[in-house]
Amino acid sequence: xxxxxxxxxxxxxxxxxxxxxxxxxxxxxxxxxxxxxxxxxxxxxxxxxxxxxxxxxxxxxxxxxxxxxxxxxxxxxxxxxxxxxxxxxxxxxxxxxxxxxxxxxxxxxxxxxxxxxxxxxxxxxxxxxxxxxxxxxxxxxxxxxxxxxxxxxxxxxxxxxxxxxxxxxxxxxxxxxxxxxxxxxxxxxxxxxxxxxxxxxxxxxxxxxxxxxxxxxxxxxxxxxxxxxxxxxxxxxxxxxxxxxxxxxxxxxxxxxxxxxxxxxxxxxxxxxxxxxxxxxxxxxxxxxxxxxxxxxxxxxxxxxxxxxxxxxxxxxxxxxxxxxxxxxxxxxxxxxxxxxxxxxxxxxxx
Amino acid sequence: xxxxxxxxxxxxxxxxxxxxxxxxxxxxxxxxxxxxxxxxxxxxxxxxxxxxxxxxxxxxxxxxxxxxxxxxxxxxxxxxxxxxxxxxxxxxxxxxxxxxxxxxxxxxxxxxxxxxxxxxxxxxxxxxxxxxxxxxxxxxxxxxxxxxxxxxxxxxxxxxxxxxxxxxxxxxxxxxxxxxxxxxxxxxxxxxxxxxxxxxxxxxxxxxxxxxxxxxxxxxxxxxxxxxxxxxxxxxxxxxxxxxxxxxxx
Numbered sequence: 001x002x003x004x005x006x007x008x009x010x011x012x013x014x015x016x017x018x019x020x021x022x023x024x025x026x027x028x029x030x031x032x033x034x035x036x037x038x039x040x041x042x043x044x045x046x047x048x049x050x051x052x053x054x055x056x057x058x059x060x061x062x063x064x065x066x067x068x069x070x071x072x073x074x075x076x077x078x079x080x081x082x083x084x085x086x087x088x089x090x091x092x093x094x095x096x097x098x099x100x101x102x103x104x105x106x107x108x109x110x111x112x113x114x115x116x117x118x119x120x121x122x123x124x125x126x127x128x129x130x131x132x133x134x135x136x137x138x139x140x141x142x143x144x145x146x147x148x149x150x151x152x153x154x155x156x157x158x159x160x161x162x163x164x165x166x167x168x169x170x171x172x173x174x175x176x177x178x179x180x181x182x183x184x185x186x187x188x189x190x191x192x193x194x195x196x197x198x199x200x201x202x203x204x205x206x207x208x209x210x211x212x213x214x215x216x217x218x219x220x221x222x223x224x225x226x227x228x229x230x231x232x233x234x235x236x237x238x239x240x241x242x243x244x245x246x247x248x249x250x251x252x253x254x255x256x257x258x259x260x261x262x263x264x265x266x267x268x269x270x271x272x273x274x275x276x277x278x279x280x281x282x283x284x285x286x287x288x289x290x291x292x293x294x295x296x297x298x299x300x301x302x303x304x305x306x307x308x309x310x311x312x313x314x315x316x317x318x319x320x321x322x323x324x325x326x327x328x329x330x331x332x333x334x335x336x337x338x339x340x341x342x343x344x345x346x347x348x349x350x351x
Numbered sequence: 352x353x354x355x356x357x358x359x360x361x362x363x364x365x366x367x368x369x370x371x372x373x374x375x376x377x378x379x380x381x382x383x384x385x386x387x388x389x390x391x392x393x394x395x396x397x398x399x400x401x402x403x404x405x406x407x408x409x410x411x412x413x414x415x416x417x418x419x420x421x422x423x424x425x426x427x428x429x430x431x432x433x434x435x436x437x438x439x440x441x442x443x444x445x446x447x448x449x450x451x452x453x454x455x456x457x458x459x460x461x462x463x464x465x466x467x468x469x470x471x472x473x474x475x476x477x478x479x480x481x482x483x484x485x486x487x488x489x490x491x492x493x494x495x496x497x498x499x500x501x502x503x504x505x506x507x508x509x510x511x512x513x514x515x516x517x518x519x520x521x522x523x524x525x526x527x528x529x530x531x532x533x534x535x536x537x538x539x540x541x542x543x544x545x546x547x548x549x550x551x552x553x554x555x556x557x558x559x560x561x562x563x564x565x566x567x568x569x570x571x572x573x574x575x576x577x578x579x580x581x582x583x584x585x586x587x588x589x590x591x592x593x594x595x596x597x598x599x600x601x
Contacts, residue, residue: 018426022430023426026430026437040444041445041446042447044438044441044443044444044447045443045444045446045448047434048438048443049447050431051385051431051434052384052534055382055385055533056385056386056532056535058397059393059394062397062400066400224407225408225410228362228404228407228411231404232419235428239427239430239431246535249451249535250446253449253450278536284532284533287531287536288531288538
């Protein structure tokens, strides 16, 4: 064991120096930037937004990794398989309405979905679950209701469009990935020392509840350790996503979007780009969408409300950590096209 | 003796530092610069979980399982911690607020979307209307909805000076930032002010403005018609202390 660790240390010495360099370099660099008045405002604004997005998402990402670890360690595939509806459309609809039982937002949903897929939930249902839960859930719909001054129409439209897109995309991707599961192997499973080896990475893994030994405290520590490792894998994508989104908001003025506000096609695309880039929490995005009413076509605002929770910069990075890149690309383009279609439809009927 | 795994050690340190950092922010109340107080409860739970994860990771440090490989991700995790240390929490800078634009300000119902339905306070006719952090949202709603009721009344309001190229040379916005959830979604809201000596004012400066409430026609793109926009005809501007909470939390 001693030798093995020593080897892995030597392999890692380059990253070690890189980390050390960054740790020393960033404070020096930001010190310099803060001294220059022209830059300090941007750096300060970036830092505030970056950290606030992280802090906002942190409880939910932790919840997601915790639930995913519980699923991974204790949920039995056979029980899960018995509980799932067999009929295709019924299964998809159940997955889409699961948010009423389990209202979580888009940060928590990615690790949970990954955990479920690993336990053998079909890709179609998993995708529908992933897309629908952050929209079709009581918390998000209530905040939409408040944001739009009690306009039921907006709430109903948002929920039904979210439901439709989620079921449609779930059905489509479910057909494409019937047999092969597009999961990525987590980095830490590759190390030999990991307690349950590479079996975890496979969808047909087994329930670990069978071979958990020791008292209840040992079980809890194992659960926490698994959560910690999973958080290590997921957290990096959260940080990348939050950083990109904050950088975008620091550098690009929103005003430059305004010019296309009433154009039927361009306004929808602009609002979708905004929803993607801002990576707002789905509990808060309705309040931002409200400020665009009147300046942007109604279809584009609907597109913003439906796309934001399903697909954004932060979420895409989280997804690409959990699933194969090509799968994420397919998922993103299908969702984007479906939402674009709905937005154009809404514009055509002047909703 | 078994050697300590550097990857796991750094990860344990990260978990510890972030738990300590968030606890400090919670204790000092500085977290208000990042997040709406409504969300603090979930962050408290997250901090406890972070501490537990830290202990779990620490326990794994010397055992044979649970080793993390050292990678670029470790550096990434320390980035927000370092940034938080280098840039102490404060209100968003003017450069960034400027990026968000004036959208929320110069429109009818700038704030009525927020969902707070507290009625506006009533001021006696001979008393000036005083707008502060507590009644900001309800008063903004009232001023926009019943502009005529308040016409000609003396008004006093605290805010910071916000300038925009779209505004006329004598105009500025006496602004506050509204935080719906986190600093990244903060929006500017406020009242337009007309002041002859505007050029003497420093953008971002906190001031108390005293003046009379007037109205002007304004083309509202939201309803595609000209509506009355309330504004302050400024008589006096006094420098003011920053409020304890620079943001307004609906």
